[in-house]
Amino acid sequence: MPYHLSDEQEIVRSSIREFAEAEVKPLAATLDREHRPPLETLPKLAEMGILGMTIPAEYGGSATDYLSFVIAIEELARVCATTSVIVDVHGGLACANIVRWGNEEQKQKYLPGMASGDIIGSFCLTEPSAGSDAGALKTKAVKDGDSYVLNGQKIFITNAGFAKVFCVLARTSDEGGTRGISAFLVDRGTPGFAIGDPERKMGIRGSSTCALQFSDCRVPASALLGNEGDGFKVAMSGLDGGRTGIAAQALGIAQGAFEEMVDYAKQRVQFGKPIAEQQAIQWMIADSATEIAAGRSLVYEAADLEDRHLPFSQQASMAKLYCGPLATRVTHRAVQVHGGNGYIEGYPVERMYRDSRITEIYEGTSEIQRMVISRLVLRK
């Protein structure tokens, strides 16, 4: 392990690996085939303390450090990418935003339920004409007495099918771009708030990705998260942690595919010997082992900086920029080593190959990560 983990962090890894092998892995292929979320796993994730890892103990959370949280994401992704992204968006974006920006009333209202799994959280930034250019969002929230009235549309919202609280970014003033945006906590079932059908996706098929429609949706002024106009900072600061989590997800997918590749190479016999004895296969194994170790260092460094309350936007983007393509490279090799079998549904590497692709896209594409990194480097 390149990073020295504490005894507590090692225990987190081994207990979550054991849990993931017993409770998460057996469902992974079914969730993928049926495009359905692992609703039966959510109470178990809560019982393990995984849903409350980013929540302080006083609100019922398990209050681990962020490095432990990303280790949990990595271990879940090693066996089921779907389950890992549900936890990343809930813990790394929704819970973390409420912890960072919420007032006492909001923390009391949401966090205990989010730790216990009664309330799953979601984060709603993307719109049809505001993807990479997040500051172009058009959803409006107009103040009317002691409430705000929301109108607009969101797309690609993770966890939307079963989440109960949605952190929604909306424009509260006519200032253009990233200014004049505010964040709101909107409850499922609020009149005027409709959730579309889940998208049929290439991978992470169980995570429930839907469009949202706000039509004269009235929320109380107390739903405002942070101050009016803070919304873009709420979104960006949340994404620093979220991107570290997605990098950990990509790392976990790569690790899972790597283990499948090695096992298969040792038992598959061609030309009278296991294919692991062929140099062509050995090089794929060597490259993958090296790149996974490098990716792990980047992910853990970003999480460690967050734990030490140091700036980590650059390291979060570097971890995501490296680990997204790492996951697609390693899963590509794993399919290659499996030959025709790797192309057949039922072999985990077929699913992992599809699951990996989104890690180069969501929570900021690789191109956006390069933009963030280069701006921070040039500013120094």
Ligand code: CAA
């Ligand atoms: N923390 C706090 N504040 C930040 C910040 C950070 N990490 N990054 C930027 N800001 C602040 C800036 O300081 C600036 O504040 P001032 O106006 O006071 O100076 C403000 O935000 C605007 O920043 P920029 O000038 O950098 O904004 P920009 O318009 O040039 O774009 C961007 C920035 C990085 C391109 C941004 O638009 C971006 O990240 N785009 C990608 C969007 C994205 O990641 N979407 C993911 C959707 S969520 C998702 O995918 C979840 C899921 O389902 C899994």
